[in-house]
Amino acid sequence: MAAYSSVRHYSDSDDSSSSDDNHDDDFIQREIRSQKMMMKQQDQGLEMLGQSAERLSQISMGIHEELGNQNRMLDEMEDDLEAATTNLNMVTLKTKELIQKSGGKRNFIIIVMLSLVVVVLLFLILYS
Numbered sequence: 001m002a003a004y005s006s007v008r009h010y011s012d013s014d015d016s017s018s019s020d021d022n023h024d025d026d027f028i029q030r031e032i033r034s035q036k037m038m039m040k041q042q043d044q045g046l047e048m049l050g051q052s053a054e055r056l057s058q059i060s061m062g063i064h065e066e067l068g069n070q071n072r073m074l075d076e077m078e079d080d081l082e083a084a085t086t087n088l089n090m091v092t093l094k095t096k097e098l099i100q101k102s103g104g105k106r107n108f109i110i111i112v113m114l115s116l117v118v119v120v121l122l123f124l125i126l127y128s
Contacts, residue, residue, distance in 0.1 A: 099108045
């Protein structure tokens, strides 16, 4: 009976060892599934991040293009402003020369005043 008992005891320890192996295998399988799930989630997160980076790239390229267009328009506006300033300075210089040739400011003021008197008289004649 002692022999049977030791065989049975050996068999029991073999069953518990087998149970432990099954438990370990289940644990390993669960861990593998968990890691695969985490890797899948990370892949999805990386894909979303890649899509966001692509959208940001497209937006930044649009902004770059728009800034280029606006810089060109500003340069053209600056050139036009310089040309207008040059023309205005020329007209101002010609006006000063005309005033000096016509006898200075005093004669210019007299001419302007007489022109205003003529306009008022014409107004009175037409509406009287």
